[in-house]
Amino acid sequence: MTRRPAILVVDDEPRSVEVIARVLEEEFDVFTAPGAEEARRILEHEWIQVIFCDQRMPKTSGVALLTEVRERWPDILRIIVTGYTEPDDMISAINEAGIYQFITKPWHPDQLLLAARNAAHLFHLQREHERLSLEMRLSLPAAEARIAARRAEVAQSFHFDALVRAPGSPLSEACLKAAQVATFDVPVLVAGETGTGKELLARAIHYSSLRSEKPFFAVNCGAIPDELLESELFGHKKGSFTGAHVTRIGLLDQADGGTILLDEIGDVSPAFQVKLLRFLQEGEIRPVGSNEAKRVNVRVIAATHRDLHGEVGRGRFREDLYYRLCAMVLTLPPLRERRADIPVLAQSLLDALAAQHGKKARGFTEEALACMQAYDWPGNVRELQNEVTRMLVLARAELLSADLLSPHVVRDAAAATRADRDVAAAIAVPDTGPLKDRVERMEATILMETLVRCRWNKSRAAEELGLSRVGLRAKLDRYGIARGGAFAKSH
Numbered sequence: 477m478t479r480r481p482a483i484l485v486v487d488d489e490p491r492s493v494e495v496i497a498r499v500l501e502e503e504f505d506v507f508t509a510p511g512a513e514e515a516r517r518i519l520e521h522e523w524i525q526v527i528f529c530d531q532r533m534p535k536t537s538g539v540a541l542l543t544e545v546r547e548r549w550p551d552i553l554r555i556i557v558t559g560y561t562e563p564d565d566m567i568s569a570i571n572e573a574g575i576y577q578f579i580t581k582p583w584h585p586d587q588l589l590l591a592a593r594n595a596a597h598l599f600h601l602q603r604e605h606e607r608l609s610l611e612m613r614l615s616l617p618a619a620e621a622r623i624a625a626r627r628a629e630v631a632q633s634f635h636f637d638a639l640v641r642a643p644g645s646p647l648s649e650a651c652l653k654a655a656q657v658a659t660f661d662v663p664v665l666v667a668g669e670t671g672t673g674k675e676l677l678a679r680a681i682h683y684s685s686l687r688s689e690k691p692f693f694a695v696n697c698g699a700i701p702d703e704l705l706e707s708e709l710f711g712h713k714k715g716s717f718t719g720a721h722v723t724r725i726g727l728l729d730q731a732d733g734g735t736i737l738l739d740e741i742g743d744v745s746p747a748f749q750v751k752l753l754r755f756l757q758e759g760e761i762r763p764v765g766s767n768e769a770k771r772v773n774v775r776v777i778a779a780t781h782r783d784l785h786g787e788v789g790r791g792r793f794r795e796d797l798y799y800r801l802c803a804m805v806l807t808l809p810p811l812r813e814r815r816a817d818i819p820v821l822a823q824s825l826l827d828a829l830a831a832q833h834g835k836k837a838r839g840f841t842e843e844a845l846a847c848m849q850a851y852d853w854p855g856n857v858r859e860l861q862n863e864v865t866r867m868l869v870l871a872r873a874e875l876l877s878a879d880l881l882s883p884h885v886v887r888d889a890a891a892a893t894r895a896d897r898d899v900a901a902a903i904a905v906p907d908t909g910p911l912k913d914r915v916e917r918m919e920a921t922i923l924m925e926t927l928v929r930c931r932w933n934k935s936r937a938a939e940e941l942g943l944s945r946v947g948l949r950a951k952l953d954r955y956g957i958a959r960g961g962a963f964a965k966s967h
């Protein structure tokens with residue numbers, strides 16, 4: 477089964493993206509990005525064939541982005557959507573970015589569709605040409621060896637090593653479990669805050685599994701209304717609803733033999749949970765508007781930033797679906813719980829970004845690293861990635877200094893460092909003195925360390941220490957421990 481051609485639409489105007497996507501998605505798989513950064517992420521992970529890019533965007537111009545696309549992904553057909561048609565602009569854009577076609581605003585839907593069809597067709601011809609010349613130049617075994625090497629290369633970039641971490645990181649534990657479960661054909665639930673690498677881990681599982689030569693698709697279930705999600709996953713028949721101009725093959729069908737990542741599964745409506753459950757129980761899909769069921773063999777990996785088990789308890793997620801999805805639960809810890817990973821991750825992200833942008837950068841100053849390690853990173857690796865990009869863009873020297881960090885990162889890191897320093901000063905255990913005093917001081921030390929680690933969330937600290945909240949409170953009162961207050965043992 478072949479996939480529909482994939483198109484990426486880049487525009488900072490949500491309304492324009494929506495309108496263009498609506499025109500194209502009957503015939504194409506449409507990905508959208510509000511700017512260059514998200515566009516790069518999609519281009520790195522998806523096999524995009526045509527890109528529609530708005531010329532005027534706040535951070536990067538369409539031509540600049542398409543010039544980069546030309547360098548990194550030369551096969552992709554580049555179309556620019558522009559409000560103005562100065563001949564000089566056009567000529568320089570064609571030269572710089574190798575633009576395949578200009579579409580001027582206001583455009584007509586037919587014009588847009590025609591451009592997309594022609595570009596996708598040309599893309600297909602180029603690939604076919606490439607394949608035939610490769611076959612002519614190489615004997616078949618050699619070509620097969622090349623293909624196998626390329627496959628191995630792809631698998632490598634989505635291997636567990638792609639999850640950069642320091643030796644002994646808590647992330648290694650999740651990777652180890654994931655590697656063990658990869659070859660068992662069972663559903664996996666990946667839990668973790670946003671940006672912790674859930675999709676990266678899901679890809680690594682797929683590429684380490686026996687399904688690695690078959691497709692892997694990721695669907696963000698949280699971002700799509702029920703009807704669209706149903707059509708996206710199960711497909712639809714032509715004419716089954718207003719606007720269904722062509723028959724669409726669902727991703728579960730396209731992924732037959734492979735793996736699908738159902739991202740943000742905790743956001744799926746109760747009605748859709750029933751549809752998913754039926755699919756998981758029966759292994760069959762029925763496209764919207766069709767009476768025929770089709771058997772497919774797809775491994776499901778689900779991901780969520782929610783406490784899905786808790787959602788079951790609260791009656792928001794079906795228990796039967798939960799148990800269908802989680803033969804194995806893998807939890808990715810947030811960056812603030814594995815601070816030792818931050819320097820290696822930052823360096824690895826910097827190396828990749830510097831190579832990508834052709835800018836020299838050696839690393840970070842100690843002060844910058846200290847700030848990064850003290851900051852909490854609520855957006856996890858994705859936020860770190862953005863911060864490193866910002867630093868690289870602003871850098872004037874090869875060693876990136878703390879003043880390049882966003883002001884809120886420096887501010888929050890300084891506050892956290894101050895608090896930790898106060899705690900460290902307060903909890904030093906004396907080398908001499910009566911045993912009882914030293915044991916109590918030690919107990920206070922453990923309480924303080926746990927509270928700092930749990931960011932003063934007393935319920936979490938109590939749970940970790942195996943105490944009730946009341947028990948913890950009594951001990952804190954006894955030792956005079958309070959947030960921001962000095963250690964004042966009360967005896």
Ligand SMILES: Nc1ncnc2c1ncn2[C@@H]1O[C@H](COP(=O)(O)OP(=O)(O)OP(=O)(O)O)[C@@H](O)[C@H]1O
Pocket residue numbers: 517638639640641668669670671672673674675676677739781821857858861
């Ligand atoms: N350990 C890691 N090493 C290198 N890159 C990482 C790591 N973890 C995450 N990333 C990168 O961070 C970005 C976010 O990762 P990913 O999309 O997998 O996170 P996620 O948990 O699925 O996020 P969301 O819940 O928001 O979808 C990606 O660009 C990914 O490549």
